[in-house]
Amino acid sequence: MFAYILKRILYAIPILIGVNLITFMLFFMVNTPDDMARAQLGAKQVTPQMIEAWKADKGYDKALFLNKEAKGLEKVTDTLFVQESMKLFSFDFGYSDANRNIGAEIKERMGPSLAIALPTFMIALITNISLALLLVLFRGSALDTSMMIVAVMIMSVSGLFYIIAGQVLFSKMWHWVPISGYEPGWGGIKFIILPILIGVFAGIGSGVRWYRSIFLEQINQDYVRTARAKGLSELKVLFVHVLRNGMLPILTGVVVVIPTLFMGSLIMESFFGIPGLGSYTIDAINSQDFAIVKAMVFLGSVLYIIGLILTDISYTLFDPRVKL
């Protein structure tokens, strides 16, 4: 088990280097340090000296990939790419344009993001699976067909509509919950309840369809017939046999998402004024703050790769056929 995890972590390193390469190319080759200096200094009259000074100040005065002046191995290591990558690998995200420590801000904003994302994820998982099981139990009935049509309709509506409609109905017209804002602790429930419910509802269409198709695929398997031949009731067949085998494809789709919950939801947080990582990212994109975007890209990839590793581990726990 330990060796396996170690192996997976080793596999992750080249992927992270690749991610760094992509972000580096986007931010340093297309948008060179010179461009950044000009944009940052802002003044009309930017002399080459000022640019050089800015680059030296920020540490951007090295060669991109190959330092011809250095000796030996340093030809490759003493470059901007390695320097920037090493910073990211040690989770040193540097400072934003507003001169705030990005690492500290990320830590601060993770909490609110999770406060929305985690309950949404959990409630959605449980509702979608239970609804899907219900439909599978009544498969082929009028309930099943009409619910499937409703599901297609739910998933054909833009997510923005649910947010706007929810805010108008529950906050503006009925005044059940405040329209936006955030507060840590139990007092904050009134702020997060609407975004959570909207998040769950918006995903219910595609979610139920997906789980239903997984369960339907299982229900035609031979072992289900065996279970029925044993004299098990349809409910037992569904909960003991179908659900347990359906868990495997569900795990592949679900576990990988869990770590990325930290990243929050861009739209939801920005509509409801939640000070999480999602709204942080949106603000950074709107103000073109490259340092923050870069940090979030790296963080997102790390979390995704952790998700992949967790998926593999969860497989070994749930599927006896997979051995380490």
Added chain:
Amino acid sequence: MIMLTLLWTDIMVWILIFALIAWGWVISRSPQVKKQWHTIFKSSIAMASATVLLFYLFFTLLDSVHLRLAKTSPGQNTEQQYSEMLSLLDIIFSHNIKNTERTYSAPFATHEYVKSIVIDENGLTTQKHLPLKYVSKDDDLLSKSIVALAVGFVLSLFLILIHLFWRKGRGAFVAMKKVLKGEADLPWRTAYLTLTFLVMTFTWLYILSYSYHVLGTDKVGGDVLYHSLKSIRTGVLIGILTTLIMLPVAVILGVSAGLFGGWVDDVIQYLYTTLSSIPGVLLIAAGVLVMQVTMDNNPTWFETTLERSDLRLLFLIVILGVTSWTGLARLLRAETLKISQIEFVTAAKAFGVGKWTIIRRHIIPNLMHIILISVVLDFSGLVLAEAVLSYVGVGVDPTMHSWGNMINQARLEMAREPMVWWSLFSAFIFMFILVLAANLFSDRIQKVLDPRNDT
């Protein structure tokens, strides 16, 4: 004088259309595939959704032919002066472009939505709703509607007859009877009913748009109906051109990874794991940010704002294409692996058939259903994504007509009491109909083409 000027995206749209026609021709030569499509269209839901999709496509094409009209300026004969670029849709709706009001007005309203301060002859300042400039005062809504609906009905009847003659020639009237009784081989009745409904609704809106702002006006007085119709092109383009870019990449990489194995497989797997590990929106955002900077640095690439926003749309489509091939490539790799183990591929190898022929003859035809299903599914996803991306600020150019931009602008007015709802409403409805049609159609394709549903 009229000069045809095509934007980059126009050219791509027409290439795509010709490619589709060519593909249709290839399909029509294989009786097996033809039969499959016949089965797909046997469902009336599929027929109705296809009609709706074609209706949207029609507006996209109408909006993808750009012209410059000659300005007739007396005295200056030396050089032809051209007006701004206009699409066919712009020309049809030129009255709506010209008749811009001052500010918000509700659908079919005669007065502005907001009160303005007016100083009357007596020098008194009052607050009142000013009348709209371009709305006819003799509001005889009912009789105009009846006329419009009648025109719409005749028009759709005409279209249906043309279609029947094209299909059956002289037997058109006999075929018509069959269709009406619902005895035709395909549910044409549903298609014709959908068409009639769409055409009648549209002619009604169009004829009334001369006397009213049927869907209201936005903050700067622009006609919402016109905005919504212009947005069709943006949505449809993002939906289909992205797949056009993504498809060859996904197919080539997915199939080669599955078939060649070894280091090719390793490299391709590494590529898509790396790309898909970056959160999608962030990758798109990063790409768009870089694109913005690049475009700011190269102002010579475009002359007009229209060309600028068009170029931005093109880049956005490319970025979306580059970031979205991974999912399909992964699917195709797995399926290719499976197919290459099947005995008919082994048989081809035993005949010494080359690798490329095996790919072309044995693998691609057996992957078609996956490709098709994912293209149609991606389409609806991309149409919805456009709105979200515009909201995040990495979508199409803010000056471009798009549902995302409409929603984004209207959102800022949410706090207004009572609400300005019509912009949002129109954008969501136009989007919903398109996405619903695409989803229903993809459901049907999946049901017919997926071999797992063969039982």
Added chain:
Amino acid sequence: MSPLLSVKDLSLRVGEESLLSSVNFEIHESEIFALVGESGSGKSLTSLAIMRLLPDAISVSSGDIRFKNRSLFALPESQMQKVRGRSIAMIFQEPMSALNPVMRVGEQVAEAIRVHLDIKKEEIKDKVISLFEEVALKEPEERYNWYPHQLSGGQKQRVMIAIALACEPDLLIADEPTTALDVTIQAQVLTLLKKIREKRKLSILFITHDMAIVGQMADRVAVMRNGEIVEQAACETFFTHPKHPYTQMLLRDAIFQKEKEEMSKASEPLLVVKNLKVYFPIKKGLFQRTVGYVKAVDGVTLSIGKGKTLALVGESGSGKSTIGQAILSLVDITEGRVIFEDQNLAHLAQRALKPYRQKIQVVFQDPFSALNPRMTIGNIILEGMVSLGIGPKEKTLQDSYIKEILLKVELEAEHMHRYPHEFSGGQRQRIGIARALAVKPELIICDEPTSALDVSVRSQVLHLLQKLQRESGVSYLFITHDLSIVPMIADEVAVMKEGKIVEQGLVEDVMGNPQHSYTQQLLEAAPKLPNLGLTPEDVYNTKE
């Protein structure tokens, strides 16, 4: 005495199509009743109807099933659940997929007990273990915690039987319980079922397509065809005096007669395989190091004479198919030589190999996956011709060439414009043969070409292969697990076990007087038709 189970006038249909029409039979206490028929005859549907486990689309249009004088169709579903597993139990054909892959096998047996019997928790496990002992699973206590994938096919089928026996049912329905198993394992499972019947006095409804198994197991037999029972009889009279022409044909086809002229003695060898080894590396650990090899083929030497047939016999996993693929250069050869007309084909480059691809062709086992579903029959046959440059180049001449080939394999000329899914299994196998024939090969490797086919179709395909050999003098390497067909098609036979050939020689010698214990074991295990007295060896003994 009233029968245990009586099926009366049972008719099933899906939509407008009739699947079963008035099926009538009775099963008495401690009787083995065999329902025999070819695929699609409705025998499995009948068994599912008894259990009321038919797919939703299929409906009962008439008839009744009475079990212990109670109508099963009249029971509410909750009552029926008490019958299933408790009074009537069932085992299925595919042990691989019939067990829940993520549940311990002991638990799967315990579950059946828990549903029906009121037994204390602690005692359930003991009962499961004693059931495992009864079905002769070794180390039953340890096996309790195993998962299905850790068991072999035969062991899985034993677990299935344990589940079925758990609640001491009165009737056991066995739906082709040994079809997916190797001969030796099949013999063991059949013996086990008979023993259980003796011990528990239960009745068995035995569903099979194999006449020899019927003879070995059944007390009474019913033959089904197209959803109807055409003949019903006691076992002895059934075999000695079959009445219905269809039954007579089935029995005749089960014993495939060789139509061979006097054997010309050894001809010169066409293909010689010398000390062939095919190893697949096992990779493990952090850096995918090769830690060992699966020795699929481990030093095999054989030769096939011109115009002769060599049968390669072995159980699943013995490496017999790998030899075929190695001769076709479809797998990498680790060591050894494959000599065809003085040329060693091992390690030959693709280009240099091409002329030999024409001379060595292949026919596959599964008629459904061997043909590309997206190509017409004409194009399927044409592909190899074009690739290898055989036959005419002009379109109309090509068409007539293909038509000629189709007629040769007893298909019709206009079939060339159709697609594979329009054909039955046997027809598809003919198309596969036509595809190989089109390039005029000298050797055809037949990889289990008849194992997916019904008996009557099987004999037609074998006859066709023989006819083609007589006409064109082509040689066959006939890979099979079915000993019963070997004497009728082959001149020589090689018996394989675990990658090695344990015995080879002329068919008469090996089958008539086996030397190696494994060959003896195989021959012993193969089910034999009763009374007709014609086992594979007998065919030869009577001739000599």
